[in-house]
Amino acid sequence: MRIALAQINPTVGDLDANTHAIVRYARQAADRGAEIVVFPELALNGYPPRDLVEKPSFVERTAAALAELAAETAGLDLAIVCGYVGAAPPLDGKSVTNSAAVIENGEIVFRQHKMLLPTYDVFDEARYFRPAEKQTLLEIRGRKVALTICEDAWNDKQYWDRPLYSRDPVEELVRQGADLLISINGSPYHMRKRKLRRDIFTAIARRFGIPLVYVNQAGGNDELVFDGSSFAMDAEGRLTASACSFAEDLVLPGEFHDDYPDECEAVYQALVLGTRDYLKKCGFRSVLIGLSGGIDSSITAAIAVDAVGRENVTGVAMPGPYSSDHSLADARALAQNLGIRFEVVPVTPAYETMIRTLAPLGIGESLGVAEENIQSRLRGLTLMTLSNKWGAMVLTTGNKSELAVGYCTLYGDMAGGLAVISDVPKTLVYEISRVANRRHPNAIPESVFTKPPSAELRPDQKDTDSLPPYEVLDAILKAYVEEFQNPRDIASRIGQPVDFVRAIINKVDRNEYKRQQAAPGLKVTTKAFGIGRRYPIAQRFSE
Numbered sequence: 001m002r003i004a005l006a007q008i009n010p011t012v013g014d015l016d017a018n019t020h021a022i023v024r025y026a027r028q029a030a031d032r033g034a035e036i037v038v039f040p041e042l043a044l045n046g047y048p049p050r051d052l053v054e055k056p057s058f059v060e061r062t063a064a065a066l067a068e069l070a071a072e073t074a075g076l077d078l079a080i081v082c083g084y085v086g087a088a089p090p091l092d093g094k095s096v097t098n099s100a101a102v103i104e105n106g107e108i109v110f111r112q113h114k115m116l117l118p119t120y121d122v123f124d125e126a127r128y129f130r131p132a133e134k135q136t137l138l139e140i141r142g143r144k145v146a147l148t149i150c151e152d153a154w155n156d157k158q159y160w161d162r163p164l165y166s167r168d169p170v171e172e173l174v175r176q177g178a179d180l181l182i183s184i185n186g187s188p189y190h191m192r193k194r195k196l197r198r199d200i201f202t203a204i205a206r207r208f209g210i211p212l213v214y215v216n217q218a219g220g221n222d223e224l225v226f227d228g229s230s231f232a233m234d235a236e237g238r239l240t241a242s243a244c245s246f247a248e249d250l251v252l253p254g255e256f257h258d259d260y261p262d263e264c265e266a267v268y269q270a271l272v273l274g275t276r277d278y279l280k281k282c283g284f285r286s287v288l289i290g291l292s293g294g295i296d297s298s299i300t301a302a303i304a305v306d307a308v309g310r311e312n313v314t315g316v317a318m319p320g321p322y323s324s325d326h327s328l329a330d331a332r333a334l335a336q337n338l339g340i341r342f343e344v345v346p347v348t349p350a351y352e353t354m355i356r357t358l359a360p361l362g363i364g365e366s367l368g369v370a371e372e373n374i375q376s377r378l379r380g381l382t383l384m385t386l387s388n389k390w391g392a393m394v395l396t397t398g399n400k401s402e403l404a405v406g407y408c409t410l411y412g413d414m415a416g417g418l419a420v421i422s423d424v425p426k427t428l429v430y431e432i433s434r435v436a437n438r439r440h441p442n443a444i445p446e447s448v449f450t451k452p453p454s455a456e457l458r459p460d461q462k463d464t465d466s467l468p469p470y471e472v473l474d475a476i477l478k479a480y481v482e483e484f485q486n487p488r489d490i491a492s493r494i495g496q497p498v499d500f501v502r503a504i505i506n507k508v509d510r511n512e513y514k515r516q517q518a519a520p521g522l523k524v525t526t527k528a529f530g531i532g533r534r535y536p537i538a539q540r541f542s543e
Helices: 015-031 050-054 056-072 169-175 193-208 263-282 295-308 325-338 348-361 369-390 400-405 426-439 446-450 470-482 487-494 498-510
Strands: 003-007 036-038 079-091 094-104 107-113 138-140 143-149 180-185 212-216 218-221 224-227 231-233 239-242 249-251 287-290 313-317 341-344 393-396
Touching: 003 015, 003 212, 003 231, 015 036, 015 056, 015 079, 015 249, 036 180, 050 056, 056 079, 056 094, 056 107, 079 107, 079 180, 094 138, 094 143, 107 138, 107 143, 143 169, 169 193, 180 193, 193 212, 193 231, 218 263, 224 263, 263 295, 263 393, 263 426, 287 295, 287 369, 295 313, 295 325, 295 393, 295 426, 295 446, 313 325, 313 369, 325 341, 325 446, 348 369, 369 393, 400 426, 400 470, 400 498, 426 446, 426 470, 470 487, 470 498, 487 498
Parallel strands: 003 036, 036 079, 143 180, 180 212, 287 313, 287 393, 313 341
Antiparallel strands: 003 249, 079 094, 094 107, 138 143, 212 231, 218 224, 231 239
């Protein structure tokens, strides 16, 4: 059976555009001789739709779009598998299902509802959807197909030591006689997620001895980046087709497309895709970046160029009273190498004015955090003013390490519309900056890699004045934020005193109030700050 894998990039709520994309890809699949074309989870609506599903009009218009899809593809000699939000009789306050429809000859011939609804990390599906009580086989073109929706195929008890759910929908459908598995997905990217998926589905194929098709959406929706990376396997778990990563694709049996095997390349491309789609889907065409001459703003600028084109990127250097000459020179060199517009707006005159204005209130008597942050907030003011004037979105440049411990300024360097690298630890920032320099040969000056990181808010300031070396800090943050380890275990693991580790962890906990006021960021690690990590601000529990 010739099955086409159609990994598209839907926009949440854009039912017309999503329908047209599905029709277009279905026609291409039919022209190439496919018998079935498979689209991602909730492809018709975009994933995740969140509280939109609570709007009756959203559900009603989804039904109309599904009917339009059936009518528009009536003349095609193939079956279409497509995810959508379905209406259901209200139960426990939930009146919608996460569903898949199978369309043939202009008719909806089969519907399947998702059974396992994830409620961990970034997922909150039990909040919205009614789970299926049972699932049935799809019989199509002489095959008995197990049609599952994302999580339904992720609970293989032979793969996981502790499965999350008591039921295994794939096993139940195979017992009914399935000889093919089709899994439609809305599976966000994080580092090493692509290997995890293939490992899980290889285990499923071998366990049940059936071939399978896995289709995932590609694109960015808010904080989530979906990498696509769809594939098909034979009954031995060998790949028989694979789609590219981080782009739309249409793949038929025997086709294998590039998928960024190097994980740093993959992270970089995920950030490019997430930035591009966030801007496009929010209606922005151009961006502003504060260029400090440091590694964080440099990599953000390179990503922006790849996301929206150099002609739509403006870098603004804002030297203050403690900025070094080499920082301005590095920022200028970066802008020239990338071919972006470059402006210099000194904040020193405004800083001196603010110090004089606030002197009666004790500001300026000594150089402390309050005085330092005036500089950062003047830079935020400058960028947001230009954003208002030019209609360009400000991209913030803070990394995950800084955001974790609060080494950032509210209404200063945190001001903006998208925090591009807020889930990228500082050590990884350097690695993906090498990727940027391969794509844009030597665009980031070598001096940016070698000079000690500094906010330059006071004379001779270095990040290490306030923080441990980033190699040590990042190891602690990964163990605490991503792996949920306690201070004693972390200290033993990295060879540091437990009080030292506990002090870092306390910084993480105390700065939750800052993170909840930050711009949304793009998730690329297993646990990002944002929708997948929900901690109270006013709390007194301490590790």
